Amino acid sequence: MGKASFVIRRILQLGVTFWAVGTVLFFMFRLMPGDPTSFIISPQMTPEAREQVIASYGLDEPLYVQYVKFLQNALTLDFGQSFQAKAPVQEVIMTYLPNTLVLMLTAFAIAYFFGITLGVLSGWYRGSRFERSTVITALVARSVPSFWVGLMVLWVFGAGFGVIPMSGMSGLGSDTQSFWQMVFSVDFLRHLAAPALVLAYYFMGYPLLIMRSSMLEVLSEDFVDVCRAKGLKERTIMFRHAARNALLPIVTAAAIALGYAVGGSVLIETVFAWPGIGREMVRAVLRRDFPVAQGTFMVLAATIIILNFVADLVYGYLDPRVTYD
């Protein structure tokens, strides 16, 4: 079987996964205690007005009709109207998602660049003081909660030295026309630095430890001896051969971790008051704003599902031994 049919099969699987996630989401929020209408309906309303509001959101229809409609609309990426913001959920998502992505991708890129490099070096220089200190650093990074580190950083550098802004994405009076213009402004980078570095430090431990153990495994293989016997330069063996082989398990791990990173943005966004999708999701759940909660959940789930798919494809490219049967 060829690569094309593998991709097609995988895409069909994606469809099934999305349907399952959507179904779980739909019923999960309906089974949750708490009446969503309590937030949008004021006691002063007449019964007629109340029914009218409920009907306008489609909440008066039987559950299975709501379910089918939900799935139909989800296909067109329409998750309905926010109860709270009185705006389409799509719009809410598009406001907050880019903020999260900028923060997470920056942190992720920093973390994986340094994590992989340090992992390669610590695997190569096994038993050295360098290896011990990087492993300890990685373990500390993995074990200390990122929100605590975030708070400490805010306390020391924000409140103490006053070198970083305390919250948000942009300072007062900053005035930028487009999203990209904002992203490349100095003010934004000043706000981005602290949360991105705190997250990068937290993320870094994972690729570092995986890369190190993967390196140790690869270095014990015979072909490394052959590379050394071939008279290749040490750096060539370390990166071109050993690291290239050791990289394979990182790819899947990284794709999945990136999904979780986007999904797990809640804590750090809350600490740094970063207007991202994680923070918005929590707020939506607290207000029983079903459509927004469903929409944001769906986005986070989609990130994980799609990145898994990408990991599969990339793996096939990186490792020629992967077959598509």
Place this chain on the structure above:
Amino acid sequence: MSVLEVENLEVYYETEEGPVQAVDDVSFSLEEGENLGIVGESGCGKTTLAKAIIGILPDAGYVNRGQIRFDGDDLTEMTDAQRRRLKWEEISMIAQSAMNSLDPVYTIREQITEAIEAHRPGTGRVESTEIVTEMFELVGLDPDRADDYPHQFSGGMRQRAMIAMALALEPSLVLADEPTTALDVIMQDQILKRVNRIQEEINSSMLVITHDVSVVAETCDRVLVMYAGKVAEEGPVEEIFNQPYHPYTIGLKRAFPNIRMPDQDLLSIRGYPPELVDPPEGCRFAERCPMATNRCYEEEPEAHHINGLRSYCHYADKIDEELRPRADDAETWKQTEAARAQTQTQQPGMGDD
């Protein structure tokens, strides 16, 4: 002239219990175009010896004493850069379990070209393609398959690809560490014949490291028998296998099936080689030797030259009347210290399992 001269070589491994003396006072030389087999059981130091010669000892391993002279220059005195230049260009290897000796993520061509480029920078694509094609034809592989990845090759093909790579730069010395262990006998025979032919063509010497006596018989001119890090005996293949002068070689010979005497029972040498962290005084084979005397436990044997052989046994000149007539008798091999120790520990446990 000797291509390779190893003199009083000691290779140790650093461990927590102290240095392991993996290769201890080994000397031999290898002439141009000659093939020397190194045989011995697992852990006798033969692979360590090869790694020390090519210069790929693991971090814990080091040359404690002695010289490895290649074309007269001592390799142990060279800088890393100097040694790197000799690797593959002059001394290459066919690795143990060649099945896993190729990097799985690069094509065979890429890996051979890499070796060429590392030593002859500026070799054009045309020229390296020519070399790959030529080597593939020599080892009996289809040159069109050079762009395949190692996993697309069968075991025998991978082995041949490894050999093609090892000989691509026409080195003057090839170290073959268990070159055919992973292959079936027919493939083994084919490959060994081919290697020998290519070798004659490029006039290189070869060190064949193996525990398989038949491989040595087929490819080598001389044999060096190692036991527990030391040389037990050395000499021309014919003499070593017909009339060895070391009890270990005699025991080893009896442990292999003989095609001319199919009914003969195989005898094993009782016991295990000694620990090399704190090796015993005297002859290292003493415990497992049916001829051992007190002298063997106390005094380290010197080289005895008999019949063109070099035997490290105190009683080499008495082998003919002492051991040889009794060597085919299983009882003889039960008369050793190791055999007695084994029966003693076995007795209380009998019936338990």
